[in-house]
Amino acid sequence: MGKPQVHVVLFPFPAQGHNSPFLSLASRLHRYRPDLTITLVSTPHHINSIRSPLPPDSRLHLQSLPFNPADHGLPAGAESTADLPVAQFITFFKAIELLYPAFDDFISNLVSNASDSTPLCIVSDSFCGWTVDVARKYKAFHTTFLTMGAFGGAVFFSLWLNHPHRLTEKDQFPLPEYPEVIIDRSQVARHILASDGTDEWSQFFKRQLMFLNNTDAVMVNTVEEFEPLGLSMLRKTFKFPIWPIGPPLAPASEPSSSKSDDENAIIAFLDSQLPASVLYISFGSQNTIQPKQMMHLAQGLEGSSSPFIWVIRPPIGSHPKDEFKDEWLPNGFKDRIKQKNIGLLVHGWAPQLKVLCHKSTGAFLSHCGWNSILESMCHGIPILAWPVNAEQFFNSMMVVKSGVGIELARGVMESSAPTKEKVEEVVNLVMSPNAKGMEIRNRAMECRDVMNKAWDEEGGSSMKSLLQFFQLSNIQGQTGDWDALVAGVVVAVIKGTDMSMENQ
Template identity: 40%
Template structure:
């Protein structure tokens, strides 16, 4: 692999770009002499260059082929996915051109799980090209999410639960399905798109998974038995380490963050951090009940509210009770922040005792990397199954609600907060011990040199890809 070329093709959403940036850094650490190129579009190339410049990574921009099905200005998430697939012809020209321009280097393509079909079959007759897929989720979340899509239309039993043909011991409740899955009939746009990705998974040379072997042994064992024994490499966790001076997307340093300044004044382990990520919002009525529950709980909190549109079509929510923010700030009990939050640093802060999260896999791993237990409110996609494994397998999460349409009361919020922060809560003590154990696993994967190290796993992947030409 000494002189090979690794081509990374991420889906253009922050939750997918962040793991790919960590993956690029991991590859650079394993193979300093390898050439690395990230593929984007003409519209995202400048942003990618800014993000990857410090890593010595090149950027190649593909133009959309409007004749291949691009929707022009996508309005819904599925439109973005379908538009991204229209990059397939350009990508299939790019890789052979790359080989011809530098024939001494083998090319190892790693695509995002939602772009797997875009790279499927590229340069099929060239033994110097390998094709792998990065699951930006964990193993368990990916196994359940994609196998459910592979089983549509879904037919519930009398308890409104679904059994997966490939995993008969796993039951999924209707409340753990996105609306897209509930409505899927196998020929709709979502079903056909996801099934194209699954077919590409099964033909890939390898699956890379954003997790660690000892963090998710069950999930990692499920993937190969489902996907025709495609080799699986747990190269995660693909996370940025906490730093007191890491730049934010808005070029603001964490040293000036009002959130961290407020946390500096709070007792150790006393604060609930609340954030639903950069792409999801809750409704006005849910916001009201969450605020009432936080106030009723009596515990300290930081609540980050992003003024971003929801990927499922919603907009920024209102619903904050009148005077709530002022009361909490005056009492020194709470901070409502409408700004970018340095999440890794917030979770690593000594004052942070728990995290109320939508259970996106990046957020979940960041929490575990800090040894912080969670209150789960999954909203979409595989978040339901991340919450499921963290609650049932890892014991590091208390599930508060499920889905964007969940009816949640202030009393339920207060009860959940008390369970994870209450001084006399037995649940809190057990969750903190298990979260500390998960932190040790993540530390060993990120910084160790044993077989569970992500560096060792990545080297194994690169060696395996190099051997395929022999």
């Protein structure tokens, strides 16, 4: 008789940047274990937003948990951070914690309808750490999935746990657990700087860290060779296995048969430019910058020697869904860049992966969201960093330290606006054939090779991590093909690294 079917339950935090890693994880699991039952749970509207772009042949099950935003003082339909102003984020974070009874009921029904020997594994977002209590109640294996980078995550949690900015008046200070890491106050988000350990934000993250200490293992959306420092920091703090399982499983990059008008315009613009000549600019799905910063960026872009694609939104102080006004840009800017074919403004959404894999794309001016960094590195595209919130500042630190980019600006305070001259200087430095630019581009290409090798079935570092997850969580192979794959990778692991848990 075959082994009982395994059920894996995924619980991402309801935010766009958290969806992609969980969906990529589901694809990875199904690629190597097609027989797995995988269910992703979330709030009803958020489930619908996930369902719509899934391919028709997707085997991922979706389960909504009852959630009424109004019960928590949230606007109607607000079931994701994308639906809320930053001021209400903490209310939403706390509301998601209150899904505990509904999630408990869901797991209880799964267990009662399954065989006693059917393995159950819960993989939850690090922002949903309370799910570990449910896992313990039903004797399920529990893995926390850190959707941010290892270095960014380690610094982020250290700040919330220790509040080192409160221990000194200096602009720069070390982290208690990691004294080799020096943080500048300009790299700390305003809501963290304002925290003192007793506020709602601090209490929320302290709860998640308490839960995190009870998990069985942590998956990290990164690559061992790309983030050795960050992973060593996490392994110093936590004594359970730390498994890097990045980069994300990207969809095929072939052109879609049914493109939007915006996508057609983007691809046409890229096709009209020289190889590695275009600067792609995006601050992510939820971020924007100050009006003064937007003006200076536009002036610097026009003065540089590089064509660009800019995914642009109304500046801070405007409603994100407002119609974009020409007054937010230099007089005549849009007409000039169009006539000279040196720039393209995209309002709303752009097919980022298709832009990054196009031969004409040469660099990425990014807010340093972790998904964007990984996508950029997967295609060997250097980064001009402009972090604006959360752990993005620490991701930017890692980008610079890794030699794959340079920081252009930091934050969204008016005082941090880069001048026209600074924009020109940094853009030309990275995009032009000078020694520094070549060094950065070569390093980015090396990182692309690292990303490509991570899932090599003959000893790739992320493949090793996935196998350890399968083994420790009791998700074992059932077919001859899988057994052969395990045997081949385990041999490579034994030859190349020590798989003992002591090394984790």
